[in-house]
Amino acid sequence: MTKTTALNAVLTHFKRLTFEFSQPSCDLNRRRELLDGYFSVFPEVMEVTIQPKEVMVGERAGYWFVPEDHDGQRRMLYIHGGSWMSGSIKGWAAFVARLAQACDCAILFIDYSLMPESPFPAGLNDCLDAYEWLMENSPYQNNFEQKTKAKKVFIAGDSAGGNLTLACLLAIKERQWVQSDAALAISPCTDFTANGESMLSRKDQDPIINPLGIPLLAQAYLKNSNEAVTYPLVSPLFGDLAGLPRLMLQTGEAEVLLDDTLRFAEKAKQAGVDVLLDTWPDMPHVFQGFAPFLPQASEAIERIGKFFKS
Numbered sequence: 001m002t003k004t005t006a007l008n009a010v011l012t013h014f015k016r017l018t019f020e021f022s023q024p025s026c027d028l029n030r031r032r033e034l035l036d037g038y039f040s041v042f043p044e045v046m047e048v049t050i051q052p053k054e055v056m057v058g059e060r061a062g063y064w065f066v067p068e069d070h071d072g073q074r075r076m077l078y079i080h081g082g083s084w085m086s087g088s089i090k091g092w093a094a095f096v097a098r099l100a101q102a103c104d105c106a107i108l109f110i111d112y113s114l115m116p117e118s119p120f121p122a123g124l125n126d127c128l129d130a131y132e133w134l135m136e137n138s139p140y141q142n143n144f145e146q147k148t149k150a151k152k153v154f155i156a157g158d159s160a161g162g163n164l165t166l167a168c169l170l171a172i173k174e175r176q177w178v179q180s181d182a183a184l185a186i187s188p189c190t191d192f193t194a195n196g197e198s199m200l201s202r203k204d205q206d207p208i209i210n211p212l213g214i215p216l217l218a219q220a221y222l223k224n225s226n227e228a229v230t231y232p233l234v235s236p237l238f239g240d241l242a243g244l245p246r247l248m249l250q251t252g253e254a255e256v257l258l259d260d261t262l263r264f265a266e267k268a269k270q271a272g273v274d275v276l277l278d279t280w281p282d283m284p285h286v287f288q289g290f291a292p293f294l295p296q297a298s299e300a301i302e303r304i305g306k307f308f309k310s
Contacts, residue, residue: 001293003294003295003296006290006293006294006295007282007283007294007296009041009042009293010041010284010287010290010293010294011207011284013040013041014207014208014284015207017034017037017038017208018207018208020034021034028085028116031085031086032082032085032086032087032088035082035083035086035087035091036086036087036088036090036091037091038082038091038286038289039091039092039094039095039289039290041290041293041294042293044292044293045094045289045290045291045292045293046094047094048093048094048097049094049097049098049101050065050066050067050068050097050100050101052064052065052089052093052096052097052109053066053139055108055137055139057108057110057126057129057130057133058126058129058130058133060110060111060112060113060126060129060130061089061111062108062109062110062111062130062133063089063093063108063109063111064106064107064108064109064139065093065096065097065099065100065106065107065108065109066100066106066107066139067100067101067104067105067106070104070105070106072106072138072139072140072148073106073138073148073150073151073152074103074104074105074106074150074151074152074154075105075106075107075108075134075135075139075150075152075153075154076099076100076103076105076106076107076108076153076154076155076156076308077107077108077110077127077130077131077134077153077154077155077156077168078092078096078099078107078108078109078110078156078157078161079110079112079127079155079156079157079158079161079162079164079165079168080092080109080157080158080160080161081157081158081159081160081161081162081186081187081286082114082159082160082161083159083160083217084114084115084123084160084163084217084220084221085114085115085116085217085220086114087114087160087161088111089109089111092109092289093109094289095288095289095291096109098291098301099156099301099304099305101305102301102302102304102305102308103154103304103305103308103309104305104308104309105154105308106138106139108130108134108139110126110127110130112126112127112130112164113126115220115221115223116220116223119220119221119222119223119224119225120221120222120225120227120233120234121225121233123164124164124167124168124171124233127164127168128168128171128172128175131153131155131168131172131177131180132177134150134153135149135150135153135178136148136149136150138150152181153178153180153181154180154181154182154183154184154308155168155169155180155183155184156183156184156185156186157184157185157186157188158185158186158187158188158286158288158289159186159187159188159189159257159285159286160189161186162185162186162187162188162189163185163188163189163190163236165183165184165185165188166183166185166188166190166236166239166264167232167233167234167236169183169236169244169245169247170232170233170236170239170240170241170244171233173243173244179243179244179245180245181245181246182245182246182247182248182307182308183244183245183246183247183248184247184248184249184250184304184307184308185247185248185249185250185261185264186250186251186286186288187250187251187252187255187257187261187285187286188236188249188251188257188260188261188264189214189257189260190235190236190237190260190261190263190264191235191237191238191260191263192214192215192217192218192221192229192230192234192235193215193218193229193230193235194211194214194215196256196257196258196259196260196262196263197259198255198256198257198258198259198260198262199211199214199256199259202253202254202255202256202258203256205254205255206254206255206256206284206285207254207284208284208285209255209256209257209285211256215229218234221234222234236264237260237263237264237267240271241264241267241268241271241273242271242272242273243271243273244268244271244273245273246273246274246276247268247273247274247275247276248275248276248278248304248307249261249264249265249275249276249277249278250278250279250280250288250300250303250304251278251279251280251283252279252280252282252283252284252285252287253279253280253281253282253283254281254282254283254284255283255284255285257285258279261277261279262277262279265277276307278300278303280296280300283296283300287300288300288301288304
């Protein structure tokens with residue numbers, strides 16, 4: 001199958017999803033079910049190559065993805081996407097397993113709190129707790145064993161999880177914790193004001209995200225909070241980015257969120273951060289999750305692996 005044919009199949013898959021989202025019967029539970037099938041364009045995409053091991057991280061479930069014969073000392077926290085209201089191990093397991101192998105990392109997938117049941121800052125706090133836990137806990141130890149510090153610690157996430165990844169970096173800096181060695185944000189939302197130029201220029205290209213929905217998400221995300229949408233832990237673009245770790249930003253160019261990545265990358269570079277900006281022509285939102293069906297997705301994961309192993 002050619003790259004063009006595979007991409008067309010992914011776009012057709014997105015059309016089916018957006019049609020389902022638009023139905024009056026699409027309540028929250030149905031939306032969550034649909035987003036767990038975000039990557040399900042072809043059975044091979046959903047094949048899980050590393051079986052996850054469930055652990056409790058405080059009161060939240062976590063899932064270790066450990067490559068065969070890995071010593072567990074290079075650890076990554078992975079934060080899934082899903083508009084801050086959806087996403088689970090069911091929908092992301094295959095993708096996270098591929099990342100673990102490509103990056104030579106033991107990955108902890110965190111089942112963080114979702115809105116509307118748990119608006120900001122509940123999900124962010126769960127991710128920060130998981131990061132703190134990850135630094136001290138090996139995938140091989142049980143509750144009765146001595147804690148084992150990681151040699152390298154990374155954070156990564158896609159979409160809403162990309163937003164939370166960058167928010168975690170800012171919160172870690174604010175709390176004066178040990179910063180991660182490097183981080184990856186895939187197609188992150190960095191600006192809840194939705195003022196990026198691509199919100200207009202890409203709105204007819206983007207097959208899955210309606211830019212008019214972003215302010216509504218912000219309103220729901222900040223329910224019961226006094227913070228403005230420009231608060232850096234909500235919209236990381238407005239934060240002081242100096243002192244952040246080495247950072248990879250990877251995004252498709254057919255996304256309304258493209259400018260969220262471009263502006264964040266530029267601001268981070270100006271603040272002295274070592275940034276690898278990796279943009280992909282014609283690619284939709286979080287296209288990386290469609291490996292190995294979509295050749296560009298496999299290539300993108302390979303680049304991510306090189307970044308974390310370098």
